[in-house]
Amino acid sequence: MITVLVVGTGNVATHLYNAFFNIDNINVSQISSRNLKNIPNTDVTIIAVSDDAIAEVSSKINNPFVVHTSGSISMKNLQNSTRKGVFYMLQTFTKEKKVDFKKVPFCLEAEHKDDLKILKKLAKTLGNSIYTIDSNQRKALHVAAVFVNNFTNHLYKIGHDICLTHNVPFKVLHPLIQETSNKIMSLPPIKAQTGPAIRNDTKTIKNHLTLLEEQQQKIYKILTKSIQDSLNR
Amino acid sequence: MITVLVVGTGNVATHLYNAFFNIDNINVSQISSRNLKNIPNTDVTIIAVSDDAIAEVSSKINNPFVVHTSGSISMKNLQNSTRKGVFYMLQTFTKEKKVDFKKVPFCLEAEHKDDLKILKKLAKTLGNSIYTIDSNQRKALHVAAVFVNNFTNHLYKIGHDICLTHNVPFKVLHPLIQETSNKIMSLPPIKAQTGPAIRNDTKTIKNHLTLLEEQQQKIYKILTKSIQDSLNR
Numbered sequence: 518m519i520t521v522l523v524v525g526t527g528n529v530a531t532h533l534y535n536a537f538f539n540i541d542n543i544n545v546s547q548i549s550s551r552n553l554k555n556i557p558n559t560d561v562t563i564i565a566v567s568d569d570a571i572a573e574v575s576s577k578i579n580n581p582f583v584v585h586t587s588g589s590i591s592m593k594n595l596q597n598s599t600r601k602g603v604f605y606m607l608q609t610f611t612k613e614k615k616v617d618f619k620k621v622p623f624c625l626e627a628e629h630k631d632d633l634k635i636l637k638k639l640a641k642t643l644g645n646s647i648y649t650i651d652s653n654q655r656k657a658l659h660v661a662a663v664f665v666n667n668f669t670n671h672l673y674k675i676g677h678d679i680c681l682t683h684n685v686p687f688k689v690l691h692p693l694i695q696e697t698s699n700k701i702m703s704l705p706p707i708k709a710q711t712g713p714a715i716r717n718d719t720k721t722i723k724n725h726l727t728l729l730e731e732q733q734q735k736i737y738k739i740l741t742k743s744i745q746d747s748l749n750r
Numbered sequence: 751m752i753t754v755l756v757v758g759t760g761n762v763a764t765h766l767y768n769a770f771f772n773i774d775n776i777n778v779s780q781i782s783s784r785n786l787k788n789i790p791n792t793d794v795t796i797i798a799v800s801d802d803a804i805a806e807v808s809s810k811i812n813n814p815f816v817v818h819t820s821g822s823i824s825m826k827n828l829q830n831s832t833r834k835g836v837f838y839m840l841q842t843f844t845k846e847k848k849v850d851f852k853k854v855p856f857c858l859e860a861e862h863k864d865d866l867k868i869l870k871k872l873a874k875t876l877g878n879s880i881y882t883i884d885s886n887q888r889k890a891l892h893v894a895a896v897f898v899n900n901f902t903n904h905l906y907k908i909g910h911d912i913c914l915t916h917n918v919p920f921k922v923l924h925p926l927i928q929e930t931s932n933k934i935m936s937l938p939p940i941k942a943q944t945g946p947a948i949r950n951d952t953k954t955i956k957n958h959l960t961l962l963e964e965q966q967q968k969i970y971k972i973l974t975k976s977i978q979d980s981l982n983r
Contacts, residue, residue: 712900
């Protein structure tokens with residue numbers, strides 16, 4: 518039996534609490550970070566609050582082993598005087614949408630080997646993809662995630678805008694979007710690159726630019742240049 | 751019975767020929783665009799050659815109805831003196847990989863209504879998603895495809911580079927990439943946007959920039975600005 522306390526009431530905290538609640542060998546409780554009285558003493562205390570609140574919340578907790586769930590905050594940012602660790606799940610959590618934890622990569626870190634073992638044990642009750650990732654690696658992962666998730670979604674948004682402007686249904690692009698994301702499962706992205714930029718098809722590039730608004734043009738140009746530069750390395 | 755001639759020997763031509771070959775009511779043949787003697791006379795002639803060659807190849811064909819398969823070339827670019835049309839499939843075709851035509855959107859155009867009907871009939875033998883798209887719409891679609899496919903793949907490549915530099919396995923990001931592309935099936939991309947840019951989390955943005963190379967920084971900045979500008983519209 519592992520006893521777990523989840524501190525926080527946001528998306529990550531609630532999804533995590535609900536998931537642990539269904540596991541036999543885990544005894545989980547949840548409290549709000551605004552009410553830190555009578556804190557249950559547990560084996561693992563998971564602080565799932567906004568990045569800015571982690572230091573303050575952790576400073577008020579005396580439980581033996583405290584971890585946070587942030588991708589961009591260092592383990593040392595925890596201000597508890599007891600043992601520290603990180604329990605980072607690299608996935609976007611949406612309130613309404615059920616999380617399939619089997620597909621979530623768990624990125625774990627701890628000051629002590631035995632604590633890392635506990636975190637692994639805990640993660641294994643929910644998922645299959647478990648990685649030991651230190652604070653520097655996690656920071657890099659977080660930036661990489663911004664590119665492949667946040668920025669990619671913004672490119673979808675630009676595609677959506679172009680379709681709107683020219684009266685084309687965006688759903689025509691759905692299968693291509695799926696195919697593009699599926700390809701990287703079997704092919705490194707550098708080898709999956711296609712399109713006018715990598716072919717250096719200046720005629721098509723010129724034609725495309727005439728169809729775009731100013732900011733779309735800037736983005737088109739810088740990404741085209743970056744694709745072409747990647748060829749010359 | 752529809753008789754079809756595929757002109758060309760590249761990826762699109764070969765995938766298309768193989769697909770039609772298995773359809774009962776279609777009689778398909780294939781020729782190289784370099785050998786335009788004894789051209790079989792068919793109901794539909796599909797020119798599947800590189801964009802630059804479309805005008806010249808079509809000028810040498812006297813068959814009654816000639817279409818090309820390009821996303822970026824106008825129907826009027828065809829130089830046959832007979833009827834014209836476009837049979838554009840919006841998907842990336844890779845030589846080694848089998849194409850699931852059921853998932854391919856067919857974007858069709860023709861000068862005459864009856865020809866459009868023939869193209870629809872032809873497309874329906876292979877696929878389910880069939881759209882009537884004129885040359886201007888198709889050009890817009892082609893630019894939008896560059897954003898959601900070619901540029902998105904390049905963002906994956908940058909994510910891959912960051913992982914390499916910081917010694918993190920790229921596959922940790924695979925589930926996030928899948929989730930991001932799945933989201934747009936049910937949510938418009940503007941509503942699916944998450945991350946430091948849209949939260950205006952200047953601290954995280956600053957931290958991220960320190961981890962990036964010069965060109966990655968430029969791309970990070972311009973996409974962050976574009977995300978933030980999209981809020982103010």
